[in-house]
Amino acid sequence: MDTVARWAGACWIAAGVLFLSELVHPNALDIGFAEASRQWVWPALHVALVLAGILTVLGLAGLIATYGSRLGNLGLCGAVLAVPGVVVAAGLFLAEAFLFPGIAREHPELLDLGGPLLGSVGLRSTGALAGLWFLGLVLMGLAVERARVLPRGAGILLAVGTVLFAALEGPFLPVAGKVAVVIFAAAHIRLGLALASRRSSAAAETRLAA
Structure with a gap:
């Protein structure tokens, strides 16, 4: 379990670092998705978000493997919701x-916010399903904090950071959104460090007891 905890912590940390790439996300609601999609950073940014999602799933798996029974149904529900949310979001990110x-070069009108693509019920419903990722992280953060399996604050920071990220960066609020990105990324890094630290503390206590 020590190895699982160590690798899970590394996944949370790496995911947090990758989420910082969101800081350079162009404000697509302001300049339009067609113009935003033409920027050189657009493909790399969304690939980074896909990788962050994959690492988050691995981190969740390690967290459940290490503390599953202590996280209870709340933690299990968080993981069950987050995983399909990540899968759907990853598909959207890859499409973007x-x-x-x-599409922006050949048919930019399709990327109008109220256009036939972005304004379609199907795409908006898919986007709503991707929101399960955030709901799952909030529940997992609350479960971690309630179970006290990690140092106090790690779980609640994840829950609060996720809510802020979804509420402020989702609509690309100029300053608040970027602050939310930093908090969200820091929450992942903090949880990863806490998980690795907990593992090291547990190992030290075992050696002393022996």
Whole structure:
């Protein structure tokens, strides 16, 4: 379990670092998705978000493997909701990374916010399903904090950071959104460090007891 905890912590930390790439996300609601999709940073940014999602799933798996019974039904529900949310979000991010730039060049009107693509019920419903990722992280953060399996504050920071990220960066609020990105990324890094630290403390206590 020590190895699982160590790698899970590393995944949370790496995910947090990758989420910082959101700081350079162009304000697509302001300049339009067609213009945003033409920027050179657009594909790399969304690939980074896909990788962050994958690392988050691995981190969740390690957290459940290490503390599953102590996290209870709340933690299990958080993981069950977050995983399909990540899968759906990853699909959307990949579409944005590799399809949107071509659409922006050939048929930019399709990327109008109220247009036939972005305004479709199907795409908006898919986006809502991706929101399960955030709901799952909030529940997991609350479960970690309630179970006290990690140093106090690690779980609540994840829950609060996730809510702020979804509420402020989702609509691309100029300053508040970027602050929310930093808090969200810091929450992942903090949880990862706490998980690794907990593992080290537990190992030290075992050696002393022996």
